[in-house]
Amino acid sequence: MTIQENFCPKCGGKTENEGLCNTCLRSDIEWLTCEPRLPCVICPTCGSIKKVNTWTDVPYDRQKLSEELAFGAVSAHVDVQDLELAISTREISPNRTQCTVYVRGILYGEPVYKTCETLIVWTKENCDRCSRLSGGYYASTIQVRATGRRPDTFERERAVKIAYDIEESVQQLGERLSFITRIDDTRDGVDIVVSSHSIGDTITRQIITEMGGKATRHPKLIGEQDGKKVYRITILLRLPEFRKGDVIMFNKRYYEVKGTDSGLIRVFDLIEGRSNVLHEHDSGFRLIGNVREAERADVTYTDNDIAGILDPVSYDIKEVKAHAWLRLSPHEKVKILRDHEEEEIILVG
Structure with missing residues (x-):
């Protein structure tokens, strides 16, 4: 024995510590605590979980949630190393789950082992969202x-x-x-x-x-x-007065409405094939229809700027102006609207 050796003031044994030995340290501390009872509030309508005073939308699986809550109920001393946890659960009733947590680790160089019991109490309460919805x-x-x-x-x-x-x-x-x-x-x-x-x-x-x-x-x-x-x-x-896709007549020309913005109507000129802008406050607009309601007709022939269209209702061949922007070819389909007032067929695409 040398003067440098330390002695435990409690048991008198040798120690490498300055104070109590590891054995006495382990016996003097409560290295594991466990909450005996855990309330858990769940919304029966949407399954949200209440944590403190806040509702949280999470996927709800009772077994996994039981394990998460039980592990959260265990508190180990800061000096415990290599902590390992295991759990077994038992459903006592629809609103009670008994959990046993098995804990092992290393404390001051020696393995320690302990079990603790906690009871999860499930309660139902309508969450803030469901309460508002129902009301x-x-x-x-x-x-x-x-x-x-x-x-x-x-x-x-x-x-x-x-x-x-x-x-x-x-x-x-x-x-x-x-x-x-x-x-x-x-x-x-x-x-x-x-x-x-x-x-x-x-x-x-x-x-x-x-x-x-x-x-x-x-x-x-x-x-x-x-x-x-x-x-x-x-x-x-x-x-707006006119929907996107509406075909209108203004100043004896046909336009397809593309949108409205700050008193302006953005249109596509169905004759010249270019974009234009009209003013909402102008008078003289006449609605023909909407391209969503267009019929599909067959192109039977083209001759320069004239196209023959097979009327899908009367099955007559109607000659219409074949505007350059359409690039029509025989035997293809084209979308049409009818201007009943002018008795004309309008090609819209």
Whole structure:
């Protein structure tokens, strides 16, 4: 024995430590603790899980969630090395799961082993989103209308599709409280009722981007929450008088509408085959139809700037102007609209 050797002040044995030996250290500390009871709140409608006071959308698998919760209930001392965990679970009842966690590791140079028991208590509670959905909560209403007409079936369906696509997108980004409360098909258009101002604004912008139009906002104060004023907003979205794809006559020329922007109508000249711009406030527009409703007809022959078209209704050969931009050839198909007022066939593509 030399003067440099250390002795444990508790048991008197030799130690390499300055203080208690490893054996006494292990006996003096509680190296493993375990929460005996774990509550877990799950929404019975959508399966969201409540963590503290926040609802989280995660794929819900009871076995995997049980293991995750049980492992989270175990707390080991910071000096435990090479920690290994294993678990067994037993379903006591539909709302109780008994978990046994097996823990082993190395503490102060010696292996240690211990088991602990924890009980997971499953409770059901409607989440914030489902509570709002079931209560019909809403913050904005987008009234999709049209200028001087009623939105057609295509426009109604497209506006609804845009709304659902945006709802799916924001939900994936974690905006749980942004959703579509309901959609009402009305005599004059469609009403898209949503739960937040942000999703309402996003849907409105996307509809205008795709189909044109203008929107006005009409807020209404409904109360206060946490000292802040709460508003419900009605967004009146008016689609343009002419839809994308409409064929119109103006100054004895036919145009296909490509879009509208700030009082202007972007068109394609069906005679000259080039783009042009008309003004919305001009008078004398006459709607012929929409290219989505066009019939398909056979080209029977071409002769310079004249083409013979087989009328798909009367089966007569009708001669029409074969505009250069069409590049027609015999035996191919062409799309046509009928101007019943002028008794003409219009080639639209």
